[in-house]
Amino acid sequence: MDDFDPLRPETLDSPYEDYRRLRAGCPVAHTDAWGGFWALTRHADVAWAAADYAAFTTTVQNVVPKVATTGRRPPLHLDPPEHSPYRRAINRVLVERRVESLRPFIVKVCDELIDAMLSRGGGEICADYGAVLPIRVFAEWMNLPPQDQLWLADVARVYGAAVQSADQTTTQATSLQLYDMARGLLESRKAVPLHPDEDVTSALLAARVDGQPLPDELILGTIRQVLVVGIIAPQVVFGSTVVHLCRHPELQAQLRAEPELIPAAMEEFLRLYTPYRGFARTPTQDVTLHGVTIPKDEPVALIYASxxxxxxxxxxxxxxxxxxxxxxxxxxxxxxxxxxxxxxLARLELSIALERLLAKTSAIEIAGEIIPTRMPEIGTLVVPVKLVGR
Structure with missing residues (x-):
């Protein structure tokens, strides 16, 4: 018998009830859903499995349900030391100075999106704000030309919806489209590289291992990974944050009156509404936890949200x-x-998004049915809101 059922209909709050039960009585849980997988729900176990790549590898399966159907996408699809040159190249373009340079752009995009919603009296906070902002920011961070920014916005939305609805055909088709974009970007940067401190593709091309460049195939996979990895999670967190503020208007009022509290509040929102419950690892040998043995090579979901x-x-x-x-x-x-x-970058983006939303409104209210996400994310997919301007 399954210890839990990830396929049953859910509300925004029901998964947390399930995880509370599992933490107390079944911290190493199993289900036959999606071919069968294990789930770790306690903090200590999740932290251990996430950190110990020798015992729990990421090279086999990265999320539950399994989404990747195409090539290897470093650094997530590799463990150290193979993943390290890709991480170093990405980290090079995510230093504090480079991230902070995006602040004016983030403010500008936030204000444009909020003004558009205010002109209509509201909107759907995920699709109209939470989903658009990270795509625009990532496109700017990656130095994409305007026409590619618009294309990425369209394809990324379709990709995210397909993942959420378990539409494997559309997921694979849009993933291939993202590969096409990554391929074009790679060739463009080969022809005209930018400074590797300012451009992630150029940083990957400049990286060396024992004096040799990284393989084009794996650079391509890295670019493809970067194109969407920072797009879906922020909208899920932000939608959940807005729901919380609508449920607790006194907190909404406090943060509107004291915006200096917003960065600390965002940290707590990220803890409370961690957007992932399906990041996966695979044990490299049989692992026994709390009297339960997880066999070697069987997928394990790390339930960060629990x-x-x-x-x-x-x-x-x-x-x-x-x-x-x-x-x-x-x-x-x-x-x-x-x-x-x-x-x-995520912290900056989310904090500015909340600060600008509160600064430009006097009230935010739920205005329709909230639709939750399914695995691998957890949080909100649809949040209709009424916005009252200042």
């Missing part, structure tokens, strides 16, 4: 609290060698 609500780590873990003293224990951006390299 780990970040573990009551043994976070006091009153299901509630929002500003300035938690142990926020460093949050697994919102993962742990170990595959910790999200774009965490600084």
């Amino acid at each position: 780990a970040n609500r573990d009551e043994t780590v976070f006091e009153a873990a299901e509630t929002f609290r500003l300035d938690r003293p142990n926020m460093k224990d949050s697994l919102a951006f993962g742990r170990g060698p595959h910790t999200c390299p774009g965490s600084g």
